[in-house]
Amino acid sequence: MEQDNILISTLLFLLAAVVLVPLGKRFGVGPILSYLAAGVILGPAGIGVVSEPASVLHFAEFGVVLMLFIMGLQLSPGKLWELRSAIFGLGSSQLLLSWSAVTLFSVYLGLSWSGAIIIGAALSLSSTAFAVQLMAEQRLLTTPIGRDAFGVLLMQDLAVIPMLLLTAYLDPNSAEVGHRAVPWYWTCVALLGFLLMGKYLLPKLLQLVAASGVPEVLTAFSLFLVMGSAALMAWLGLSSGMGAFLAGVLLANSSYRHQLETDIEPFKGLLLGLFFMAVGMSMDLSLLLKEPLLLLGILLAMLAIKTLVLVVLGKLRRHSWRNSVALGLILGEGGEFAFVLLSQAHLSGLLSQTLSQALVLVIGLSMALTPYLLRAFRATAKPAEDHSRLADVIEPGESEVVIAGFGRMGQITGRILASTGIPFVALDKDAHHVDVVRQFGSEVYFGDAKRLDMLLSAGLTKARVILITVDSVEDSLQIVNQVQTHFPQVTIVARARDRNHAYRLMSMGVTRVFRETFGSALSASESVLQMLGMSQVQASERVRIFAEHDKAQVVAGAEHKDDLKALIRLSNEGKAELASLMRADRDKRI
Incomplete structure (x- = not known):
């Protein structure tokens, strides 16, 4: 009976994704919002297919682990160096200033320091998937602000792992968990061994697996690699996402990078979709009726703080006022990793369930509102100002x-x-x-x-x-x-x-x-003719006549590729025609 319920739930998850994501795209709504809407419909606030969203969320977090692995695969040293200024300058400044401002604002409202720090971390993040899609729609990816926005998003992605560790450290029960972790010196040894294996052993293992020629085996090994690295970090008492991320970075310059990314991508996409559905199931829409002013206040404060910080930093980067505001609006929304931080903070007792649900709802609303804010802002531009310098910067890679x-x-x-x-x-x-x-x-x-x-x-x-x-x-x-x-x-x-x-x-x-072999055969033939007494000019001309005639024969034969009799007829006709062309060339020279 329980298996029947799991099968029905799975079918409903897939049906919701298949119906709502294309429908949302048709009306200009991104996949993340569509998944959130599907979760709301299937969760306790909707038809109640899932009564305990936390269990689904725990399983679907593996999608975030897979995303971190793919992020690691894309962070080759060359790419980091190209964007070093945008990542470590603009990105770190945005993160620290937004984090500090939101934390102080939360403390001012009466929250504890530990809870305020986690809220500041969560709301300082933006959605990589959402922002990149938005910039692509607005044709901004190849512009200077598109490059800077990408650098900021990359820095935020790098900061997720330390934020997760900080959340675990601030957990009131962390002392009880600490004795179960291995000693620190064994952690260092295990990390060193992990790095050495990733550098020297993993490429050889991948070569052996790939040599089997069975695609399913390589896919299985890719999943084993991600799950194994995540399990190792969990055993060490660290973030499982850190293990997947480090494994990806170690393989970023590997010749197998594209294949690994290709094998993992479908699983990551499905599990991330399920993750967003689980978040949607956790959203308490009744809060919109109970505390509309509170939600509106948090939403406006988050958008205002993050946009203001990026406008100031954009001006320091010598962007125009309009481009600086556009940069702030693009990255003003909340991010998908904030869901992970908030859920972990709630499970750790750092945030109440009501506050956690309110913040999740605010992030969802910010994603829904951001595209309309950006479109409205860009609509105020003069025609000559819109889409300026579209091809100035080529995207790295x-x-x-x-x-x-x-x-x-x-x-x-x-x-x-x-x-x-x-x-x-x-x-x-x-x-x-x-x-x-x-x-x-x-x-x-x-x-x-x-x-x-x-x-x-x-x-x-x-x-x-x-x-x-x-x-x-x-x-x-x-x-x-x-x-x-x-x-x-x-x-x-x-x-x-x-x-x-x-x-x-x-x-x-x-x-x-x-x-x-056609080109080399022509060159060899020309050399043979010269060895038989022809001049270089005569030999070159004979080879040229043959090459042009033969290419024309191939084009004509392509129409009759399955008709053997027609091909034989064309071949015989071609021989006679070629002999005639050669005689004409010889007579001309005589």
Whole structure:
């Protein structure tokens, strides 16, 4: 009977997500708010499918752990260095000033210092997923304020782990829990061992798992890695999220980064959706009727404090007044990690249930209100001021070319692009080959380019060209189909193994097809003709005539790729035509 209830609850969770998220997107509401609304409907305030949201919230927090792991994967040293000023200057200033201001305001209202500190930490955070989506909709991601906003969000994400540790430290029962944690010196030893294993052992384990060629095994290992690192930190008495985050950072420069991110992303998305649903179940909407002025006061105070802090900092960064206000409005809302802090603070006894629920409700309302505030503010701008300098700053990590298959042809193209200063991302699904190539300094990642999520992770949405040089004919055709279906704006350049492969590519509409041995065969043929007594000019002309004729034959043959008789007829006609062209060239020179 209990299994039936779990099955029904799961079906209702999935149904709510499938219905409300697309519906919300159609009306301009982000996924987070849609998930919150689904939770409200399914929770005690709605139809009451779940009577104890805390149990669902505890399970769904694993989605936050997965998010921290993916965040770690994206924090390579190079990216941190590019945004160092926005992260550590603007980001840390925003965090400390907003945190301090909200804490002092909370103490002024009569809260204890421990509770006020946690509230200040929670309300100083902004929603990474929400703000990035909002900036994308408003075409602000590539502007200077978009870059600074991204840096602030990155700093906030880094600060979540110390905030979680601080919440545990302020727990009135922390002394009772402390004796169960391992001694501090064993904690240091375990952390050192974890870092050494991550640097030296994990890449070898990943290579062995990837060499099996079974995608499910690599996915299972990815989940095991996240859960194992989280369990280790929990055993040490630290945040489980810290373990996942550190594991991600250790693998940020690994050739398996894109594949790991691709494998984890679906689980993270579903569990985060469930997490937001659980938060929605915990929201007490009756507070809107009971304490509307209190909620409005907290909401306005949070938005005003965070916006004012960012306006001042924006001016110090030499942004205009309008851009500084826009930066404040973008990051004025509450964040998803605030839900984690508030739930932990409530379970620890630092905040009452009523206050915790009121703050959760305020964060949800701030997310609902922020897009309308930003749109209204930008609508007051003069036409000439709107969307200024859209292309001044290129987002870090943006590549113009994706290379699918990094064998002989892919490596040559990669070297030419690198020497020209053109950024690219290379994918190859041979784990051993990837490790060997990376020893020579090439930036190639392990991953199967046939998978749509892999192409998305490699940044094909922003790329201009994809070069397909994989060995397998069928893999090549599948990649072409994925690109044409989901990325029609991207130009396809493809390698063909033979004439038949070229026929199939051209029949799919690929016009830039290069047979892998064709160019070298032409060069060799020219050399042979010269060795037989022809001048360089004569040999070059004969090779040119043949190349143009042969390419035309391939284009004509693509229309009849499945008709053997037609291909034989075209071949015979082509031989006669080529012989005629060669005779004409010889007679002309005589």
